[in-house]
Amino acid sequence: NAGVTQTPKFRVLKTGQSMTLLCAQDMNHEYMYWYRQDPGMGLRLIHYSVGEGTTAKGEVPDGYNVSRLKKQNFLLGLESAAPSQTSVYFCASSYSWQHNQPQHFGDGTRLSIL
Amino acid sequence: DAKTTQPTSMDCAEGRAANLPCNHSTISGNEYVYWYRQIHSQGPQYIIHGLKNNETNEMASLIITEDRKSSTLILPHATLRDTAVYYCIVRALTGANSKLTFGKGITLSVRP
Numbered sequence: 001n002a003g004v005t006q007t008p009k010f011r012v013l014k015t016g017q018s019m020t021l022l023c024a025q026d027m028n029h030e031y032m033y034w035y036r037q038d039p040g041m042g043l044r045l046i047h048y049s050v051g052e053g054t055t056a057k058g059e060v061p062d063g064y065n066v067s068r069l070k071k072q073n074f075l076l077g078l079e080s081a082a083p084s085q086t087s088v089y090f091c092a093s094s095y096s097w098q099h100n101q102p103q104h105f106g107d108g109t110r111l112s113i114l
Numbered sequence: 115d116a117k118t119t120q121p122t123s124m125d126c127a128e129g130r131a132a133n134l135p136c137n138h139s140t141i142s143g144n145e146y147v148y149w150y151r152q153i154h155s156q157g158p159q160y161i162i163h164g165l166k167n168n169e170t171n172e173m174a175s176l177i178i179t180e181d182r183k184s185s186t187l188i189l190p191h192a193t194l195r196d197t198a199v200y201y202c203i204v205r206a207l208t209g210a211n212s213k214l215t216f217g218k219g220i221t222l223s224v225r226p
Contacts, residue, residue: 004157035216042201043158043216090157102148103214105157 006106021076023091032074036087125223132189136202151198
């Protein structure tokens with residue numbers, strides 16, 4: 001049981017390039033989330049999804065797009081990468097938002113924008 | 115979501131209990147207390163959560179004061195692998211956007 005798997009683990013981009021981060025979960029969870037973590041800032045929610053085909057904005061959505069075409073996958077896209085998007089990105093999933101269903105996290109994607 | 119206050123860091127000896135405090139004086143009646151931890155270079159890991167009763171699982175115990183304004187996470191027998199940043203989070207169950215708001219957490223260092 002792999003849980004939540006993020007690919008790639010590391011990436012370096014040039015300003016203006018685009019890329020997609022992939023999150024896959026094998027726990028049949030309905031809810032999936034993308035966070036970014038910056039030094040001194042804690043984790044901040046970028047976008048989330050409450051089910052296949054649905055997405056919603058979190059607290060820092062600008063510059064990112066997401067898609068949930070399959071229940072097990074949640075993709076985070078950067079159309080035109082900027083240095084301010086240098087961060088560690090974490091994906092999480094949960095069965096529901098109910099209190100007895102905690103979020104399970106992947107090990108992160110470390111992204112540097114030059 | 116209500117804010118939480120945690121000390122910046124603490125340490126304890128291996129094999130001893132680690133008691134991690136958290137203040138959440140503005141917590142409201144529908145908000146739960148969650149604890150997560152993050153070991154270096156890994157994603158956050160769920161530990162435990164509770165509303166008003168004390169909770170225990172295989173990882174830890176959570177003690178919540180009667181007025182719910184503070185709580186303590188207890189790792190009964192700390193090991194070196196418990197060295198991590200521990201986050202105390204309060205979360206309301208107001209819907210699908212009931213997100214986890216991670217603060218700066220407390221860095222626990224377990225010494226041999």
